[in-house]
Amino acid sequence: MxxxxxxxxxxxxxxxxxxxxxxxxxxxxxxxxxxxxxxxxxxxxxxxxxxxxxxxxxxxxxxxxxxxxxxxxxxxxxxxxxxxxxxxxxxxxxxxxxDEMTQINFNYNHDVNYLGLFYLEESIDNATPVGLHKTFGSWPTIYPALTSLPEPAQSSWFTFDHYYSDNAFATALPHVFKHQPKTLMDIGGNTGKFSISAANYNDKTQITIIDLPEQLAVAKTNISQAGFSDRINTIPINMLDHSQALPKNYETIWMSQFLDCFGEDDIIAILKRSAQAMSQDSRLFVLETYWDNQQFESAAFCVVNTSPYFTAMANGTSRMYRVSDMLNFMNQAGLEVIEKIEHIGMGHTLLEAKLTQ
Amino acid sequence: MxxxxxxxxxxxxxxxxxxxxxxxxxxxxxxxxxxxxxxxxxxxxxxxxxxxxxxxxxxxxxxxxxxxxxxxxxxxxxxxxxxxxxxxxxxxxxxxxxDEMTQINFNYNHDVNYLGLFYLEESIDNATPVGLHKTFGSWPTIYPALTSLPEPAQSSWFTFDHYYSDNAFATALPHVFKHQPKTLMDIGGNTGKFSISAANYNDKTQITIIDLPEQLAVAKTNISQAGFSDRINTIPINMLDHSQALPKNYETIWMSQFLDCFGEDDIIAILKRSAQAMSQDSRLFVLETYWDNQQFESAAFCVVNTSPYFTAMANGTSRMYRVSDMLNFMNQAGLEVIEKIEHIGMGHTLLEAKLTQ
CATH class of the missing domain: 1.10.10.10 (Winged helix-like DNA-binding domain superfamily/Winged helix DNA-binding domain)
Known part of the structure; x- marks a missing residue:
């Protein structure tokens, strides 16, 4: 730290x-x-x-x-x-x-965030993304709205999202596949980027993407175009409905830049549901950026200032966390972190966890 | 400079x-x-x-x-x-x-400018304040809109405007009255702040405020409350209508933070109309802030970054100028600067001009 x-x-x-x-x-x-x-x-x-x-x-x-x-x-x-x-x-x-990163940040902050940030205060007070409502419509969160956002906001959002996650996949994959999992559940798999990378990386693993129906529609198209319809399937689950159990018997569970989309209580609930779906041999991998785990202060600056986007535009409840926050959430969910790979991709940290003994 | x-x-x-x-x-x-x-x-x-x-x-x-x-x-x-x-x-x-100044700047930039600045690019391209239109309605410029702006935008605008001009009045008045003018024309007198100060400073001078009817309505109330209805009168003139001559025979013409509300061609035209109303003994005083005539770089920073407000919110054509710009405009209008009082009030410069011989 x-x-x-x-x-x-x-x-x-x-x-x-x-x-x-x-x-x-x-x-x-x-x-x-x-x-x-x-x-x-x-x-x-x-x-x-x-x-x-x-x-x-x-x-x-x-x-x-x-x-x-x-x-x-x-x-x-x-x-x-x-x-x-x-x-x-x-x-x-x-x-x-x-510099590509700087330009992606500028586009994201102008096209997606600028107008809505005017309502940051109201978003905090109402625990809801008032900035999203004022600029893009009355969606509960930005996630089901993503595929309906007007241009250039939509492109700027996805470019920002992928730029910061895609870079970490290549380094993360050998860690995720070191146990040669036969099954992998990609929770919050979005448009399928990671699952397709994983299917390319290992030609045996069966993969399931869990996400909202709107995202899965895009994911299915991408999976089909990549020729992986036989190895990657999708299950629509609203991860905010904590009464919905996750499917069991996956050897590996993967979450990439997913938990930062939720408030603390929801993160703990999602981790608990994951733990309930895991066996003693299962492994959970969580890929995230933490503002207190960056090599460069300029990177920490970008990470920490993504939080107001979550407040005003995304959901009104989540933020970019510290490593110590996540270890605490894991602990409360009955999970134990057994490995921490730092500084991969764009300042990412990969946590590997198993059920607490 | x-x-x-x-x-x-x-x-x-x-x-x-x-x-x-x-x-x-x-x-x-x-x-x-x-x-x-x-x-x-x-x-x-x-x-x-x-x-x-x-x-x-x-x-x-x-x-x-x-x-x-x-x-x-x-x-x-x-x-x-x-x-x-x-x-x-x-x-x-x-x-x-x-710090009061910092707070006034924050309020002005959030309440008046923040949302409209999103349209800075369109405002430049269309030479019209698109930011004003998108946030406060289809006014040609912000000036006739001022008394109709919703709160807190209205208070934040007037507080900003007065904070930066009122501070200079006390220092400017002895210079303006050194010739003991019997008549003074306050062009762009807005809500009457300077004219009332001047009437208090010298109990003989007859003062005329020139401005848009909307501003003069507020000015008249203030003049009446100050007990100066007998010494300060008002004439509604649109200073952008260059076919309208200014009344003659005023010994002193005063313009405070007025010319920065216009583009270069209009400034030259206004100065020419002023020159036409002046005799050889008349004096023109112009009080302005110039970004290249500041004692502190932080002040220059505030001045120069007020220009995007003029573009997106005020009129789409004016900006904060350099001293050399204004001397050039004066010269083109047949006016000669005979005295320059620097660093008064909040980084103001007072120029005294007469007709070129």
């Missing part, structure tokens, strides 16, 4: 400046995003001798007025620099222009 | 982190705002030995879940710190808790 965010001491002037950077951050967020989207950063990167606003406006086909507003805000947040009436791209600007 | 924002060189890891701070800033903006509004910061300031999330949730009457989400995001942006499972307020947190 590694609690991040040990911030340096600031003097009063530095603290005042830092506070204004937060207070005006909706402005800088939008200005920087537009500078990237509309080619201002790209054009500055291609003109290393710098560009006047007038030249840049001509090059990117944008009103000179707008180019000035965007550039001046970007200057204030160090995405561009300014010298002798010309603008230049900075290192931060280069990251925004070239 | 003092171009701010000479940012230090960053290494790649620092640049990646800085980019994520921008990409997730809608989250941190809302989390910090709620921590302040809902008393989390105040309660942490009163408990200098630190508080667990559980104690804090009890003290402020908020769901423990929400307190965790808010605190963890605040931790990531250094508004609180965390040690031995307890949270503490930081210096940035103290600024947000106690």
């Amino acid at each position: 590694n609690i991040p965010f040990n911030h340096p001491e600031l003097n009063a002037a530095e603290a005042i400046y830092a506070a204004q950077k937060i207070a005006f951050s909706p402005m800088t967020f939008q200005a920087v995003r537009i500078a990237w989207k509309r080619g201002l950063l790209d054009n500055l990167a291609k003109n290393t001798q710098g560009l006047t606003p007038k030249s840049l406006a001509k090059n990117v086909g944008m009103r000179l007025y707008g180019v000035r507003v965007i550039l001046e805000s970007c200057l204030s947040i160090a995405v561009v620099s300014f010298k002798n009436e010309k603008y230049f791209i900075t290192k931060i600007g280069q990251i925004i222009l070239h | 003092n171009i701010p924002f000479n940012h230090p060189e960053l290494n790649a890891a620092e640049a990646i982190y800085a980019a994520q701070k921008i990409a997730f800033s809608p989250m941190t903006f809302q989390a910090v705002r709620i921590a302040w509004k809902r008393g989390l910061l105040d309660n942490l300031a009163k408990n200098t030995q630190g508080l667990t999330p559980k104690s804090l949730a009890k003290n402020v009457g908020m769901r423990l879940y929400g307190v965790r989400v808010i605190l963890e995001s605040c931790l990531s942006i250094a508004v609180v710190s965390f040690k031995n499972e307890k949270y503490f307020i930081t210096k940035i947190g103290q600024i947000i808790l106690h």
